[in-house]
Amino acid sequence: MQNEIKEVLISKEQIDQKCQEIGKQLTEEYDNKFPLAIGVLKGALPFMSDVCRHIETHIEMDFMDVSSYGNEMRSSGEVKIVKDLNTQVEGRDLLIIEDIIDSGLTLRYLVDLFKYRKARSIKIVTLLDKPAGRTADIKADLVGFEVPNEFVVGYGLDYQEKYRNLPYIGILKPEVYGG
Numbered sequence: 001m002q003n004e005i006k007e008v009l010i011s012k013e014q015i016d017q018k019c020q021e022i023g024k025q026l027t028e029e030y031d032n033k034f035p036l037a038i039g040v041l042k043g044a045l046p047f048m049s050d051v052c053r054h055i056e057t058h059i060e061m062d063f064m065d066v067s068s069y070g071n072e073m074r075s076s077g078e079v080k081i082v083k084d085l086n087t088q089v090e091g092r093d094l095l096i097i098e099d100i101i102d103s104g105l106t107l108r109y110l111v112d113l114f115k116y117r118k119a120r121s122i123k124i125v126t127l128l129d130k131p132a133g134r135t136a137d138i139k140a141d142l143v144g145f146e147v148p149n150e151f152v153v154g155y156g157l158d159y160q161e162k163y164r165n166l167p168y169i170g171i172l173k174p175e176v177y178g179g
């Protein structure tokens with residue numbers, strides 16, 4: 001698996017450090033507010049797991065499984081809900097946890113959905129932001145790292161369901177995707 005990576009963009013140590021910093025900020029922001037932290041599966045799983053362990057105030061956790069990339073490197077443009085929340089969001093302070101904002105279509109869809117469901121507040125934290133990919137109008141409240149306009153994998157992010165278990169963020173060798 002490791003020999004299929006062309007370049008490590010963000011190391012495990014950088015990610016660990018960032019999770020600590022973001023956890024500290026979220027602790028201050030949500031102290032005594034009992035927010036609902038919503039992990040967007042599957043990509044956000046490692047980031048949510050690591051960042052939540054640095055939040056030192058009560059939070060509730062739920063998950064939404066949405067998919068728009070399938071096995072492709074471009075968004076299909078259609079966000080499919082694979083699994084909805086189990087929790088009512090009306091009147092709640094929501095913290096959406098994402099691995100990456102690329103086109104922004106996934107988050108645009110989710111934010112509109114949670115507004116319609118009458119959330120009290122909605123904030124977005126994302127490990128990665130790829131501004132050059134943006135087609136929808138959406139911005140995160142907290143961003144870990146900006147990434148260039150390349151397809152990245154690792155730490156939750158997949159190419160054809162592989163590489164999610166890498167501990168760092170990297171770029172694949174072109175031959176892996178037949179480039």
Ligand SMILES: O=P(O)(O)OC[C@H]1O[C@H](OP(=O)(O)OP(=O)(O)O)[C@H](O)[C@@H]1O
Pocket residue numbers: 040041042043044066067068069070075098099100101102103104105106107158
């Ligand atoms: O800003 P966007 O262009 O919408 O891209 C971001 C979304 O795409 C990926 O999910 P994907 O649909 O691949 O599902 P997955 O998390 O299960 O891999 C990623 O995990 C984000 O949720």
Ligand SMILES: [Mg+2]
Pocket residue numbers: 043069070157158
């Ligand atoms: Mg994916």
